[in-house]
Amino acid sequence: MIMKRYSIVLYIFLLVACVIFYSCDSELPIRANYAAYTFSGIDENGGNWKPILLTSSNQIVIDEPADVNSASYKEELEALKSITANVSSAQRDAINYWTNNPILRWNEIALELAAKYNLIPGPNPDGTYTLPNAANPAGPPPFPFAHPPYTCRMLAYLSVAQFDGLVTAWNYKFNYNRPAPSSVDSNITSAYISNNIPSYPSDGAVIAVVSRDILIAMFPLEKDYLEARATEHLASLQWSGTNVTSDIEAGKFIGTEVKKIVLARAATDGMKNAQTSKAKSDSMANAAYERFGWRWENQETPQRPVGLTPLFGKVKPWSVPDITLIRPVAPPTPGSPEFEKDAQELKDVAKKLTNEQRKIANWWSDGLSTYTPPGHWNRFAKEFIIKYKFNPLRSARTFAYMNMAIMDAGISCWDAKYYYNYPRPIQTIPGFKTILGTPNFPAYTSGHSTFSAAAAEVLSYIFPAEATQCQAWAKEAAESRIYGGIHYRFDADVGNTQGKAAAQYTINIAKADGAD
Amino acid sequence: MRKIILIIIICVVSGATKTVLAQTTTDALLMSKHELCIAVVYDHGTWDHYWEGANLRVNDNIGTFTRTMAMPMLAYGITDKLNVLASLPYIATKSSGGQLVGVAGFQDFNVALKYEIFNREIGKGKLSLQGVGVFGTPASNYLSDYMPYSLGLGTTEFTLRGMAEYKLDNGFYIRSSYAYIKRGETEVERDYYYNNGSYYTTLMDVPDATNFYGTIGKWFFNYALRVEATYQSMNCLSGDDIRAYNSPQPTNKFEYEQVSFFAQYFFKTQLKGLGLLGYYSKMFDGRNMGEFANIGGGVTYQFKVINAQ
Structure with missing residues (x-):
């Protein structure tokens, strides 16, 4: 009888154990938890703002976009329609990840790389130290050591490039006023809430290209990773129904031009x-x-x-x-x-x-x-x-x-x-x-x-x-x-x-x- | 039979960042009903090499690392087959090199239930099977995220252990046990850290682990002295490695293999109830932890709390 009672105690103990086993672990946050949102303002006059390194928002010139009634645009729209109609669940995840403010995601990526590379080189067996070398990034030790001076500079160039790129994009967006694909064709639904910002050139593409290229310059060993992130980001602009191809191409062009100017300064800043x-x-x-x-x-x-x-x-x-x-x-x-x-x-x-x-x-x-x-x-x-x-x-x-x-x-x-x-x-x-x-x-x-x-x-x-x-x-x-x-x-x-x-x-x- | 009930409590402290009370619960011996054992164990562990990932290295800014522990323990026989055990280690850490200050304080309070499931004569000896459950939780607000100096992993732990011992009538015995250690999260004092990627939280997931023991031993002098040798391995089921020339953190995959030698003497006539123990242990392989060598000793005293009729 007594034996039995203690067996029960043991079973209760085991039961409690099982509950504890399966209740402890929770998902820990690895990024900001936000979704695409309605902007508090769209800054229609943002194209008039003074950029940092560009002389003006007209310094980089892009072509006038084809009219929304043109055959070429309609072709682009059809292509976009077919893409948005066949979005996989992985693509849906990417859409939800990048959101309509991908500046924040690229900033997070930059911070993560800073943390990844913020390791001080240890001594060699003979007591000497080898420093990271930009000319031989693989090392050892790997380049860079993303200490605070390195990281603050990296973040400054990243953000300045994003800003100058977007001032340029805003200039053309509100000059050319090409509507969003979903406004032109009701069969296309944007995955993101509409903020009525003109879609040419794609601001997302500007951000993807400048962020990728500045970060590759700062973290050369992450080239493949960053290219993969940018490729997904650029693709998500279509999966989400945000941009047709010509929007994206114009954005990429701006991004590429801006990054050249920004990296030219970085190369000669004395770092x-x-x-x-x-x-x-x-x-x-x-x-x-x-x-x-x-x-x-x-x-x-x-x-x-x-x-x-x-x-x-x-x-x-x-x-x-x-x-x-x-x-x-x-x-x-x-x-x-x-x-x-x-x-x-x-x-x-x-x-x-x-x-x-x-x-x-x-x-x-x-x-x-x-x-x-x-x-x-x-x-x-x-x-x-x-x-x-x-x-x-x-x-x-x-x-x-x-x-x-x-x-x-x-x-x-x-x-x-x-x-x-x-x-x-x-x-x-x-x-x-x-x-x-x-x-x-x-x-x-x-x-x-x-x-x-x-x-x-x-x-x-x-x-x-x-x-x-x-x-x-x-x-x-x-x-x-x-x-x-x-x-x-x-x-x-x-x-x-x-x-x-x-x-x-x-x-x-x-x-x-x-x-x- | 009753002689076997002479017992106790070992604490071959592993020198793991987390003191494992399970160690005491890896002993197949039980207190008899209403018998209480009080013990104090002192442990002195040092290392001058540590595993960064799997790579054994030195760090002159640590030099020799020392961890000392005093651990009061209790074991009580609720019945002859069910024991409850409790311990509360006090730990101090320091290093001979570098500028970082060591810490001292109470680590984790542990309470365990040990139950004998099976005990039968088989052949020329006796086979016993036991199940052990251990619950451990931090007993002070020590910071787990201050490795290697931190007192422990700073998380609630739940251990389930199965154990089998076969003891020959001539006093030889072999014992083996296997445990699953479920660990929760530890709260740290920063809300961003890198664990193969960014984490935006003050919580760190401490990896679960498994723990294996294999022991061979013998009783001498009519069960007054026992001597044993143990192989132990601790393996985490997940976790990251210490980053190059960086501090460990509680998310790491802490692992080791260790051998230990242990002896315990029970006074039978004069000073009846008193016992002395001593041990030495050494790690010989590991991951993300110091290559500890530990030496320790303790005093045990057992007595009937309630005299059975």
Whole structure:
């Protein structure tokens, strides 16, 4: 009898076990959850906005489209009709994935590649380090190391190309006013909600081509992957009934022309010289030592001979005419009362780190194998764009100005980092240990603070209702590095001011581009 | 028969990032009804090489990694055939190299039920079959996403283990067990991470695992001393590899193979009820974890809570 009772206990135990076994796993989100939507506005005059690198939205010229009553157009329409009538379930998935604002998807792809390539090369067995080499991308180590300076620049070129491409597309869309296929032929249904934006040239095709080509230039090993993504995206423009072939061809042409102009700037912006030789890096450190009496030294074992991109501070900014205009004043001398105050704060924080502080440090960490702080702010921008139902042109504008400001802030930050060559807390405070890894570059000013302040400024300008939130985030991002033990408070505070100053130049350009 | 009931609790702590109480439940021995065993086990595990994916490497910014653990445990005989076990390890981690700070705290609370399904004389020995269920859940708010320093995987675990032991009358025994470890998700402090693609969430899926044990052992001195050798393997059913020169994360496919040697002595006359144990274990193959060598010891004390009439 007793035996039986315990058998029952065991069976209940097993039953509970089975329930637990099948209830734990849920689908974790791998992308933004949004569907095609009605835009809050379509910016009919968007073709008059001032592009970033193009002289105007007429610089790239496309043919006038065939009339909707022409034989050639009718042929295209018939072809589209047959495509939309035979959409497979995989094609349906692609339609739902790309949506009518594919800017967001390409931004997500860019962030994912940033995370994938954000790995710092480890030492060789003999203690030396081999750096990624654009001329031999397969490596090892693979090219690129998508650290924050690399990633902010990648995102800036991607967004600027998307924006200039779409300003051009908008110009011709509203000049030629070719209606959407579904408006011409009632037998064609668009998979996406109609926003009454003319369909020639295809904005989707512009986005697919510029995004593919800029990202291939930035992540050469991903060529096949990116081509496959773009091929699917371009095909989805027909599966969804959005565009006839001539719409798409015109969009591809614009995309190809824009990418040439954008990549020409990228090739000559100075980035290829940013990672210097040891001799150059040492001379910069020695200059700081002579000037200020300190120099930063990498604390890893084996020691890295050169910090990360010492000459990123010399890369050509987007909006700031001369980066030294916003170079901050010198940080306090190690050992001075001002320094000791902030060093003591680090020791105190480390000694009794609260759960909240630990959480903030980790939430903003955005370290190796992540999309970096610039990526984090792109994610915020994406969420706001969805919330405020921006059309693709206005989305591209948001990303473009934000990423230009972030990159300028990064350049300014790196200018200060290597001009002042200021040691990290683990170098100045004996025996100091941290919860975050200390990056391979000088402390002053904090990259997180600078990038975040710049991003918050632009987002506050574009989404005024979110300004309070954005400013609070920027402050928290700066603070997080103190909790992590890798920055002094003066690195964070000054970085914050510096980021705001850098962003102002871009915001002034944005305010004058005709969109407001 | 009753002598076999001398028992307990081993904790050849695997040195896995997750302490596996199942270890204690891999022993075929049972407390008799109303008998309670209290134990404390101390474990010292170190590694200076780790597997990045399947590649064994060093990292001078970690140097030698040390993980020490003190684990109080209880085992109680609800009946002669059904035992309940509980444990709560306290763990501290540190490394000799690099600048990252180690952590210390309570890891996971584990409670287990162990049930003897079958026990019969067969040939020159006795065959017993047991089923074990273990439920484990984090006992503090430690951060799982701070590897290799983190105290554990930070997730609820449910283990089902089947075990068979054949013991000859001369004291030799062999034992084998196989377990499925169902793991949930762990909550981390960032809401984006890379796991062969982007994840926009604070939850990380911790891979389920299987665990195999094979043990050969012998009792000596009229069941006062037992000595055994064990092969163990832990295999995750999914998961990604540690990325090049990067930290591990809870989504990784953690695996190891390990051998261990274990001895336990039970005082029979003076100090009756007291037991001492000691062990050494070493991993010899693995994936995404430190190549641990562990040494440990413990004290057990067992007594009747209620004297049977």
